[in-house]
Amino acid sequence: MVEIRRYLHQHPELSFQEVNTAKYIADFYKNLGIEVRENVGGNGVVARIKGTKPGSTVALRADFDALPIQEENDVPYKSLVPGVMHACGHDGHTATLLVLAKVLNEIKDELSGEFVMIHQHAEEYAPGGAIAMIKDGCLEGVDVIFGTHLWSPVPYGVITYRKGPIMAAADRFEVTIQGFGGHGAQPHKTKDAIVVASQLVLNLQQIVSRRVNPIDSAVISVGSFVSNNAFNVIADSAKIIGTVRTFNEEVRDFIEEEIEKVVKGTCYSSDCTYEYLYDRGYPAVVNHDDETDFLVSSAKLVKDIESIQEAEPEMGGEDFAYYLQHVKGSFFFTGAKPDGVDTPYPHHHPKFDINEKALLVAAKTLGSAAINYQKAAVNQEYSKSATK
DSSP states (O other): OHHHHHHHHHSOOBTTOOHHHHHHHHHHHHHTTOEEEEEETTTEEEEEEEOSEEEEEEEEEEEOOBBSOOOOOOSTTOOSSTTOBOOSSHHHHHHHHHHHHHHHHHTGGGOEEEEEEEEEOOSSSTTOSHHHHHHTTTTTTOOEEEEEEEETTSOTTEEEEOSEEEEOEEEEEEEEEEOBOEETTOGGGSBOHHHHHHHHHHHHHHIIIIISOTTSOEEEEEEEEEOOOOTTEEOSEEEEEEEEEESOHHHHHHHHHHHHHHHHHHHHHHTOEEEEEEEOOOOOEEEOHHHHHHHHHHHTTOTTOOEEEEOOOBSSOOTHHHHHHHSEEEEEEEEOOOTTOSSOOOTTOTTOOOOTTHHHHHHHHHHHHHHHHHHHHHHHHHHHHHHO
């Protein structure tokens, strides 16, 4: 797994451009004689491993796209692609699933049912790869799905889980303020777009603090403020771009509407016009209760796991959410904090890295959940037959 992960780390590809990575994954399965389907919903790859006994169908998912970040780590496996880096652990996810599939294939004569290995492209960039892969049939016949994210803030040997919402819906908004520019020495003859946009940034903060029920978690963050001018020119226009994070769909709808109300009011008071765009990203990742309980019980059988903890909801987004809207399942975090580090670099940082020992924990946990789910399904079917 480490060897595969490091190779992928050295050869990252951006979302929707992962042609060579997809080929690498497909060739891995072909060399093992495993049934594989390429170009699923784009660059997605799906492999199927069938046991010799009848049973249910369990899907396991890993993503494999990288980010537009220049790596700053000084390691032997440093990215060889300028400006592109695996800064979120997707290289590790892929290595984990590939080797787990290899092992499942070796013991398939002992297994029941079918195992579907979903290698998803473009998780990092909305609309993401999950929607297209689902439309292209990657979940056909699937009864349950499990997935994990290698998580650097969590210590090695720890698994964190949560029933219900575990990751937030991730949306994007843009507001362009159109004022009336002019000379910096004559502000009374202008409509200063920078001043209006600055007021807007502050006014937007009141939506969460004063209009959303404190019980309902929500975030509005402005990440970009652009208005390029000379030092003595009052801005004609200004653009702000930000993100909204929510767990509740009603709160999500409410914030989308409230942002425009605030924008409209702010611009009206300054006699400016505006353009407002709201782009819905991934919905919240909502785990199913019974499948999460099953995941926890399966994780308890993995000797490498030192602790299984209930997680706080994360405001980050994940398009694993779409799979859970179609089939039951659970998404969890595998602790991957590097050894000897008190405060690891966060995901999406130029110096992000993971503890490679966590790959084995992730593989064993996913494998335990998949195999034991099959056993439970077979036992349940046997009990029904016996009752009849």
